[in-house]
Structures are given as C-alpha cells and as structure tokens.
Amino acid sequence: MKLDPSFIWTAFLQLWSAVPTTLYITVVSVSVGFVIGIITALARIYRIPVLSQLSSGYVTFIRGTPMLTHLLLIYFGLPMLVDGLSAHYGLGWNSAKIPMIGFAYISFSITAGAYLSEVVRSGLLAVDRGQMEAAWSVGMTTPQALRRIVFPQALAASLPNLSNSVIGMLHGSTLAFTVSVVDLNAKAQIVASTNWKFFESYVAAALIFWGLTILIERITGLIERRIRVYSKGGVA
Amino acid sequence: MEYGFDINYVFDFIPKLLSTLNITLLIVAGAIGLGLLIGFLVALPRLYNVPVLRNVSMVYVSFFRGTPILIQLFLFYYGLPEILKLVSIDISKLPVIYFVILTFGLNVAAFVSETIRAAVLAVNRGQVEAAYAVGMTGYQAFTRIVLPQAVAIAIPVFSNLVIAMLKDTSLAFTLGVMEMTGKAQTLGSLSQHFIETYIALALIYLVMSIALERLMLVAERRLSRHMRRDASEKNRFFTRRRKRLTLGGLTRELKPGNKEVPRYEA
Amino acid sequence: MIKLNGIRKSFGRHEVLQGIDLTVNKGEVVAILGPSGSGKTTLLRCINYLEKPSDGQIQIGDFTLDCKHAGKKDIYSLRQRSAMVFQQYNLFSHKTALENVIEGLIVVKKVGKEEARKRGIELLEKVGLGAKLDAYPSQLSGGQQQRVGIARALALEPEVILFDEPTSALDPELVGEVLAVIRRIAKEGITMIIVTHEMGFAQDVANHVVFMDGGVIVEEGNPAELFGNPKEERTKQFLKRFTTEYSYSI
Numbered sequence: 078m079k080l081d082p083s084f085i086w087t088a089f090l091q092l093w094s095a096v097p098t099t100l101y102i103t104v105v106s107v108s109v110g111f112v113i114g115i116i117t118a119l120a121r122i123y124r125i126p127v128l129s130q131l132s133s134g135y136v137t138f139i140r141g142t143p144m145l146t147h148l149l150l151i152y153f154g155l156p157m158l159v160d161g162l163s164a165h166y167g168l169g170w171n172s173a174k175i176p177m178i179g180f181a182y183i184s185f186s187i188t189a190g191a192y193l194s195e196v197v198r199s200g201l202l203a204v205d206r207g208q209m210e211a212a213w214s215v216g217m218t219t220p221q222a223l224r225r226i227v228f229p230q231a232l233a234a235s236l237p238n239l240s241n242s243v244i245g246m247l248h249g250s251t252l253a254f255t256v257s258v259v260d261l262n263a264k265a266q267i268v269a270s271t272n273w274k275f276f277e278s279y280v281a282a283a284l285i286f287w288g289l290t291i292l293i294e295r296i297t298g299l300i301e302r303r304i305r306v307y308s309k310g311g312v313a
Numbered sequence: 314m315e316y317g318f319d320i321n322y323v324f325d326f327i328p329k330l331l332s333t334l335n336i337t338l339l340i341v342a343g344a345i346g347l348g349l350l351i352g353f354l355v356a357l358p359r360l361y362n363v364p365v366l367r368n369v370s371m372v373y374v375s376f377f378r379g380t381p382i383l384i385q386l387f388l389f390y391y392g393l394p395e396i397l398k399l400v401s402i403d404i405s406k407l408p409v410i411y412f413v414i415l416t417f418g419l420n421v422a423a424f425v426s427e428t429i430r431a432a433v434l435a436v437n438r439g440q441v442e443a444a445y446a447v448g449m450t451g452y453q454a455f456t457r458i459v460l461p462q463a464v465a466i467a468i469p470v471f472s473n474l475v476i477a478m479l480k481d482t483s484l485a486f487t488l489g490v491m492e493m494t495g496k497a498q499t500l501g502s503l504s505q506h507f508i509e510t511y512i513a514l515a516l517i518y519l520v521m522s523i524a525l526e527r528l529m530l531v532a533e534r535r536l537s538r539h540m541r542r543d544a545s546e547k548n549r550f551f552t553r554r555r556k557r558l559t560l561g562g563l564t565r566e567l568k569p570g571n572k573e574v575p576r577y578e579a
Numbered sequence: 580m581i582k583l584n585g586i587r588k589s590f591g592r593h594e595v596l597q598g599i600d601l602t603v604n605k606g607e608v609v610a611i612l613g614p615s616g617s618g619k620t621t622l623l624r625c626i627n628y629l630e631k632p633s634d635g636q637i638q639i640g641d642f643t644l645d646c647k648h649a650g651k652k653d654i655y656s657l658r659q660r661s662a663m664v665f666q667q668y669n670l671f672s673h674k675t676a677l678e679n680v681i682e683g684l685i686v687v688k689k690v691g692k693e694e695a696r697k698r699g700i701e702l703l704e705k706v707g708l709g710a711k712l713d714a715y716p717s718q719l720s721g722g723q724q725q726r727v728g729i730a731r732a733l734a735l736e737p738e739v740i741l742f743d744e745p746t747s748a749l750d751p752e753l754v755g756e757v758l759a760v761i762r763r764i765a766k767e768g769i770t771m772i773i774v775t776h777e778m779g780f781a782q783d784v785a786n787h788v789v790f791m792d793g794g795v796i797v798e799e800g801n802p803a804e805l806f807g808n809p810k811e812e813r814t815k816q817f818l819k820r821f822t823t824e825y826s827y828s829i
Contacts, residue, residue: 142518279388446732465673
C-alpha cells in the first residue's frame, strides 16, 4: 500500500454522487426537528400539564444518549411496532416496505427535535420580558406579540446555536451507514475498499464535509448580518 | 408478549454491558486529558496573536470542527500508519483503542481551544487594567485574575464537551473496539433481542450523562459564586427559573464570536 | 511630588496629548476638568502606564521614567507608586470586597495574609463597608463598589491616587456617598489627581485646578482664581456652559 495523492481527486469525483443523500438526511431531520423543537419548547415554557413533562423527558433522554442508539432503537423497534400493530388490527402493513433511509429520517428527526427544543427555548428565554409587555401595551394579543415581537428576536438570538445544530446533524448523518444507507461516509467506505485506498478516500470525504460546514457557517454569517441590523452598535 | 419483547432481557443485559464500562471510561478520560493539553497549546497562539502559528491553530480548529468525528476516526485509523510508514515507523500493530483515544483527543482539543479562547476574551478588559493598576505583572494578572474567571465561564461548555465525548465513544465500535456499544451489538446478535439490548444501553448512557451533568453543575456553582447577583437579577421573559439543562452536547454551540458566553459587566 | 514633563500620546494620526507639563506637590489635590475628548482621561491613564505615552517623562517621588525607553521593570515600579480608581469600578469580579482590597497587598507588596486582612478590614470600615467584607461585587450597589475601589487604592499606600471620573457611572443618589469618602481622604493629606465633571466638588476639594482642551493644558490655578476669574476664552466658554446647564435644568 502506497500513498497515492492523485487518488484523492478520483475519490472526490466518485463521492459527489452521495452528497445529495447526505444533504437530504440533514435537511429532513433539521426541518422536522425544528417543528418538534418549537412544540416541545413552548410546552415546557408555558408549563402545559402532561405535555411539558413528556417534552422534558424526551429532551433529557435524547440528549443523554448517543445518536447511534436512537438509530438502532428505531431500526429494530419500529418494525416490531409496525408489524405488531398490523397483525393486531389487520392493517396489512409490512415493515419491510419502509425504505432504509426512512429509518434515518425518522430517527435523526427525533434526535434533532430534542436539541432544537433547547435552542428554541433558550432563544425565547433570551427575549426581555419588557418586549412582551410593550407589545401588550400597544394592544397586541399574546399570539400576536409572540409572532410579531418575540419570535423574530428569539430567532436572531438563537441563530448561532441553530447553525451549530445544522452542522451537528450534517456530521451526525454519517451514522446512516449503520442501516445501510449510502451517504457520503458509506460511499467513502465503498470507494476505499474497492480500490484498497482507505486514507485517500477518507481525505476526500473529509474535504467535502469541511467545505459543506464552512458553507453553512458562511450562510449563517450572511443571515446574521441581515437579521441583526436592529441591534447594531449595541453591546449585545 | 406478542412482539417477542421481554423486559427481563433489559435487566439481564445491564450488568453484562457494564462489564465494558471501563473501556468506555478509559476512552473518555484519555481523550479529555489529551484534549485539554493539546487544546491549551492550540489556544495560546491565538490568544497571544503569534503570526503563522495563529493561522495553523485556526486551520486545526476549523478542520476538527468542520468534519464528522466518524470520518476523523477512519482518517486517523487508516491514514496515520501509512504516513508514519513514510518515515519508517510501523504502528500497524498498535491496539485500535490508541487510535480512538488519539483521534478523540485531537477532536476535543479543537473545542477546548475555542472554549479557552472565548472564555479568556469574555473576561472584562477592565479586570486586567485593575490588576495592572495595583501593580501586578502580566503573568500575575493572568494567573490570579483572568484565569480563575475564565475557568468559571468555561465550565458549562466544558461539561457539555465531556458529555458529548461520552456519547461519541459509541462510535469506537466501528473500528471493532469492545466498548459498551460494541458489546451491545454482540449481545444483540447472540440473543436476537436487539431492542432490549439497546434499551439497556441507552439507559446506561442516560444515567451516566445525567450524573456527569450534575457533577459539573456542582463545580460550576462553586466556581461562579461571584456571579450570582441577588440584588439585580435581570428581568427575563417567561420563567424566572434559571436554565436547568445547559445547551449543547452534540451541537457544541461555542462558536467563535458566539454571544452565549456570559459577560462580566458590573 | 509628581512631575510630568512633555507627555505626548497619539492614537493613529490623532495626537490626543500634545506635550503636557504638570507638577503636583505632595499632599495636593488636583482636579482636571475639560470637555470630553480633551485628553484628560488619557493623561490620567498615562500616569499609571495603562496607556503608553509616545514621549515624555513621568516622575513620581524619587522615581523617574522616560517613556521613550521604559522597560518592564520600570513600568511595574511606576505603577507601584500610584493607584487608580476607575470609572467602571473594575473590581475583580471573582473576589469578595475584602479580597479585592488585599489582593495587591498580598501579591505585589508581599504582605502576610493576616496582616493584609487586618489592614483590609480597617480600610473597608473607613469607607463605611465594614458590614460588606464578604460580599461579591455583583452583590454591591455601584456606590458601594466604588468605595471598595477606593479602599483598594488606599491599601497600596501609593504616593498618588488617580481618580478617573469616579462618580460618572453612578446613579445620582449614590454620587454623594462616594464624594464624601474622597473628601474625607483628601483631608488626610493624600496626594490625588481627579478627573471629574462635578464642578462643585472640584471647587470645594481641590487645591489646584487644571483645565484641559484639545490635548493641551489651557489654564491652571487655584480654584477660586480659575472658577471665579478665568483668563482664557475657552475656559470661560466651558465654565459658562456648565453653570447654565445647571441653573436652567428643570
């Protein structure tokens, strides 16, 4: 085995075909996770009975266990549940119909939901109480105040955390290979073992991930500059 | 039960999994120790603005924060022996766990360096001036005034790093290390009771994460006594309760220029 | 005795101090007045070497420092002869009031812990904070923090204490307690240089008043002379603005 730097470029080209899969997993898990995050964060902030306890339990469990165990639990648990329900009610479902990437979508969305719940919550808590009172004082209802005053400020405050969550999910998507989804990491493994050039393949994969991460950070920076116009000059 | 699920397996598996706890803890301790050391070294050139070295630090941090830890693991496992072979050092027989600890250590170092930097920058400039004004030297001002405050600022982030590292140890199984997750896979395929094994595994991780978090919270309370302001608590919207769980873990939120770090405004 | 000779300081192309000469005798209280941007705070910070002057000599007691070739040792010796009270207090936020006062004694003056404590308690009692020894800065009001700051400066027994607008960050109702403390220690014959906007206070406490504008000393003299009968046009303008501001405020 000899180092072959030129193979990095070859691997790079072959790996491109797996980039969409990696991006799909990231986008789906972050989007679904964001919805879960908002619901669970509001449930906890407003102390809605039952729902808030459930949300807290969910967030603690997910954040206290590795993402890999979430994936494995879903991968082995979901078919059991689906087939069991199907047999019980005669629904005619079959867990074998769930595509592999479906497990990744479901499991990673659940993971992302817990982390984003914390991001959303801390963003909302960062908004000064006076903002809400001012909104009430000009006659807004609470939902109006939340939507027009609190949420935009919370979003601005939580943008850096949001961006980090997206990057976290992008990197976490490499776990999808354990359920045989051919994402960037799995593709790198395939390219590596068929050509017997492990190091070069992983260098190429690392470079692609690095590039994607920097891209996300740049985009965040751009949005941040636009969104934070109102706080310019302050010592935020 | 009709799904073939048997809760007894969960209790049965927990002690079996715990038999590999020492490997998991070894990886965590090794990586954190190595990470603190290297992280401090990586932070220095940027704190003191050393040309060239400063840029090396920046690229180092950007790389380790910009690529998945799993990719880094494969990269070092396959790459390091090949690179060292060029200078005729043979490490291909080195046990896998050393590669795991090294990779995780280098990874943690990037986050540690950012944490140190952000924490030091978060200490108010006036603190240093006041130290100079009472006649302290630069070294005295750093060790007696800046560092203790910076450590207090950094503890919550550091706590998240340790918990994240604990969870990341689950990736070591990909290289065949028999830590808890690796053990769980073996137990699962032997018994064909996968779901019970993974529930047992998740429970162990959960208890350990919560225990670590509590431990760090105690340290944080002790180190940041001075930051409690009973007189002028800021009026925040929604709850008056302090944030219980600190943010982060997987997401590792400490970005350069992040506003999350508390500021010491008197 | 403090003697400044030809102190110059530039930020980029902007020369903030254009050659300042000033002599302060032992036991004298000097007030420096002037509009914002006149360089008065910069001058004060230069004396403590928190800003590095680009030229000039600073003499405190028997020690003289030439700003052109000042080594680390010289800077530390200079700083040990002076102490500073900051506008933003700058108390060490991870240390209690007492620890703040004795930190310099222990680390710089190498005084024993017990003795330092005794001295610290004495000083805090003197500024009226004998009951707040173990409070952290975050638990103190602005006025209390500033009094700790003054005690911290006194602890070092410097040849001169420099006050940088010590009351301008305070709520109006807290200004009085801080000024009262400064007034009391002024009577003890400690040499002080005070940059302030409190005209009445300057007139009352200072033996010597300096008016600065545009990086130079425009006029200096005893308070009665400078306030009652200013010679320079710029001084007159400045004082007039201040008096009108006060008399017409609603």
